[in-house]
Amino acid sequence: MIHPVDYILSLVLLSVLFSFGSSRLPALIKVLAFQGVVVSIVPLFIGHDLTGWGILFAMVTMTIRGIIIPFCIYLAIKKVAIHREVEPIIGYHASLLAGLGLIVAATYVSHKFDITSISTSTLLLPASITLLVAGMFLLMARRNAIAMVLGYIMMENGIYLVGTTFSVRARHIVEFGILLDVLAGVMIMAVILQNIKQKFDDVDTALLRTLKE
Amino acid sequence: MVEIVFLVPLFTGIVAFFLPRNFGRPLLVITGALHLFLSILLWIQRPEPLFKAYFAVAPEGLLSLLVISLLFFLISIYTTGYLKASNIKSEHIFTGSMLLFLSTMTMVTLSDHIMIMWIAIEATTLASAPLIYTHRTAASLEATWKYVLICSVGIAMALLGSVLITISMDVGNVDVPVSFSALTACAKDLDSMWLKAGFVFILVGYGTKMGLAPMHTWLPDAHSEAPSPASALLSGVLLNCAYLGIFKTNKIMCAAGLGDFSGSILMAFGLTSIIAAATFILKQTEYKRLLAYSSIENMGIIAFGTGLGGIGAYGAMICLIHHSLIKSSLFLTSGNILLGYGSRMIEGTGKLVKLMPKTFLAFFGGFVGISGFPPFGIFIGELFIIIGVFRTGHYVLAGIFILSLCVIFAGFANQVMKISFNSTNATTRLKEKTGMIWPQYALLLTSMVLSLWIPDTLYRTIIHAVTSIGGGF
Numbered sequence: 001m002i003h004p005v006d007y008i009l010s011l012v013l014l015s016v017l018f019s020f021g022s023s024r025l026p027a028l029i030k031v032l033a034f035q036g037v038v039v040s041i042v043p044l045f046i047g048h049d050l051t052g053w054g055i056l057f058a059m060v061t062m063t064i065r066g067i068i069i070p071f072c073i074y075l076a077i078k079k080v081a082i083h084r085e086v087e088p089i090i091g092y093h094a095s096l097l098a099g100l101g102l103i104v105a106a107t108y109v110s111h112k113f114d115i116t117s118i119s120t121s122t123l124l125l126p127a128s129i130t131l132l133v134a135g136m137f138l139l140m141a142r143r144n145a146i147a148m149v150l151g152y153i154m155m156e157n158g159i160y161l162v163g164t165t166f167s168v169r170a171r172h173i174v175e176f177g178i179l180l181d182v183l184a185g186v187m188i189m190a191v192i193l194q195n196i197k198q199k200f201d202d203v204d205t206a207l208l209r210t211l212k213e
Numbered sequence: 214m215v216e217i218v219f220l221v222p223l224f225t226g227i228v229a230f231f232l233p234r235n236f237g238r239p240l241l242v243i244t245g246a247l248h249l250f251l252s253i254l255l256w257i258q259r260p261e262p263l264f265k266a267y268f269a270v271a272p273e274g275l276l277s278l279l280v281i282s283l284l285f286f287l288i289s290i291y292t293t294g295y296l297k298a299s300n301i302k303s304e305h306i307f308t309g310s311m312l313l314f315l316s317t318m319t320m321v322t323l324s325d326h327i328m329i330m331w332i333a334i335e336a337t338t339l340a341s342a343p344l345i346y347t348h349r350t351a352a353s354l355e356a357t358w359k360y361v362l363i364c365s366v367g368i369a370m371a372l373l374g375s376v377l378i379t380i381s382m383d384v385g386n387v388d389v390p391v392s393f394s395a396l397t398a399c400a401k402d403l404d405s406m407w408l409k410a411g412f413v414f415i416l417v418g419y420g421t422k423m424g425l426a427p428m429h430t431w432l433p434d435a436h437s438e439a440p441s442p443a444s445a446l447l448s449g450v451l452l453n454c455a456y457l458g459i460f461k462t463n464k465i466m467c468a469a470g471l472g473d474f475s476g477s478i479l480m481a482f483g484l485t486s487i488i489a490a491a492t493f494i495l496k497q498t499e500y501k502r503l504l505a506y507s508s509i510e511n512m513g514i515i516a517f518g519t520g521l522g523g524i525g526a527y528g529a530m531i532c533l534i535h536h537s538l539i540k541s542s543l544f545l546t547s548g549n550i551l552l553g554y555g556s557r558m559i560e561g562t563g564k565l566v567k568l569m570p571k572t573f574l575a576f577f578g579g580f581v582g583i584s585g586f587p588p589f590g591i592f593i594g595e596l597f598i599i600i601g602v603f604r605t606g607h608y609v610l611a612g613i614f615i616l617s618l619c620v621i622f623a624g625f626a627n628q629v630m631k632i633s634f635n636s637t638n639a640t641t642r643l644k645e646k647t648g649m650i651w652p653q654y655a656l657l658l659t660s661m662v663l664s665l666w667i668p669d670t671l672y673r674t675i676i677h678a679v680t681s682i683g684g685g686f
Contacts, residue, residue: 136366145358152365155366156369159376162377162380174267174326174329177332181339184336192354192357196354208355210352211438
């Protein structure tokens with residue numbers, strides 16, 4: 001029997017593939033916004049979080065992950081009017097292939113762990129691992145600083161997904177604190193991005209190489 | 214009501230953002246004094262926290278808190294003079310961020326809940342980012358970008374590690390609050406595989422922030438680009454805060470009987486950092502970067518000693534306290550050198566002994582202390598660690614450890630001699646005012662006194678902290 005949450009998680013996996021294939025920043029931001037929305041409603045479908053506070057918290061998470069964070073990044077690229085390519089180090093087709101390989105590998109690896117006592121969903125662990133590694137891949141395989149920030153957000157989404165397995169214990173106030181930290185971090189990154197653009201007239205990280213041994 | 218210690222600087226920090234330009238300086242000193250007073254009160258009275266689920270007063274936290282408080286107070290006095298002598302455009306942002314930084318670091322020392330610890334450490338990154346970008350140059354912008362990105366990604370790993378530890382609770386069917394103290398009490402019941410995985414991720418995550426190699430790449434950039442009072446805070450206390458996260462997790466590991474596993478990983482990372490520092494310190498051309506690499510070395514020594522356990526863990530604690538005191542004094546002194554010569558390069562300096570004799574005394578004293586010579590405390594700490602290595606029979610590790618320390622000393626000494634005695638045409642632009650000299654002397658003197666005589670309550674607190682990770686004599 002397929003766990004209802006697996007339908008939603010398959011959308012997460014799709015969003016990873018879309019993000020690897022998209023060459024333009026606005027498209028990448030939209031994919032990330034979609035992913036944020038999907039990831040934040042996952043706890044509602046795991047079944048143990050259908051209290052009033054649980055639903056309210058899922059709504060708040062959705063607003064921050066799905067709307068506010070992507071909007072911050074979108075404002076940053078709009079203000080500084082950067083050219084919209086993500087400047088890949090690894091090409092799009094190779095990235096897509098790597099993404100497919102990653103999903104297969106994540107599924108294989110997560111079968112090694114036995115967490116059936118916590119959750120019966122088959123896709124939860126593969127999807128989380130995929131998001132984590134995919135975020136790191138974006139950090140390393142794209143030279144555009146904004147794409148790197150988006151990679152960081154994707155990693156955070158993955159960690160949030162791992163965290164949903166234990167959300168019975170975690171008080172919502174603690175999770176809200178984590179979310180605020182992430183939000184503030186992204187905002188600071190957006191401010192730095194604008195300054196980088198003003199100083200260097202580009203957000204290509206190849207320009208940020210003066211300080212090294 | 215423990216929480217007031219971090220709520221006071223939080224409040225004054227927010228206020229400082231809205232004050233006119235020069236009002237921040239006295240506010241910094243007043244908050245520093247108030248914070249020191251509250252910390253001492255906390256040390257004597259040991260009150261109960263208001264939110265027991267999230268905060269607790271642990272011995273290692275108390276030690277760090279006292280160091281933070283003392284350092285911040287002395288640094289705030291120095292900062293008043295530094296801000297007068299240097300030209301910083303948006304001073305209210307600088308002072309506000311300094312106070313918020315103090316507040317978040319205090320929160321780290323008092324947090325007991327695993328996730329609150331993470332929230333506080335990530336908040337230190339965010340509060341200190343504006344400090345690094347104070348000078349508004351292209352290089353400082355690059356340093357800030359690297360700092361925020363590398364540390365945020367690194368600390369995200371620690372969040373994953375914290376989540377994995379909660380999974381180990383689920384798998385082991387443990388139903389307690391997710392706090393360090395509760396988990397240490399029932400560590401035996403946690404699932405060991407998930408706990409191990411959690412520890413590794415936490416070590417990599419907080420290790421990034423602590424400056425352990427090979428995740429240290431942000432550290433020299435950030436320390437050299439930040440204004441000197443901020444570098445002193447970054448090196449003197451921020452690194453300790455990250456270490457606290459590792460220390461507390463290691464406590465759980467030791468209670469669960471996995472101390473050997475966590476210890477050997479800590480030792481590996483520690484030794485790598487010492488070797489990395491020894492490699493890079495030899496060819497440094499900037500004195501602030503030199504000091505930054507020395508911080509990486511000392512963090513390596515501390516991680517190594519912690520992993521070693523026994524007498525080594527006690528030595529690591531001693532190193533932790535004295536590194537904070539001496540290194541922050543050195544960074545403050547480097548601020549005098551920078552203001553005096555107007556150059557970051559070692560080439561641009563020289564004849565420090567003639568041009569700024571008081572600064573020279575602080576600089577040279579700090580150098581003697583940080584290289585591990587008596588009468589400063591790092592000597593005792595390193596000696597204990599070396600005795601510990603020999604006791605456990607790791608002779609090869611002891612050899613690498615001692616050799617690296619010698620290389621670092623040689624490299625450091627060479628550059629210090631250049632700064633102090635090289636002939637130069639440069640003239641100094643800085644009058645050596647008392648406010649910019651005495652804080653350094655006070656820090657060095659504290660280290661000297663503490664290495665000769667430790668107050669009984671301090672000694673018992675250190676022993677109390679290290680016995681939980683298998684340390685002690």
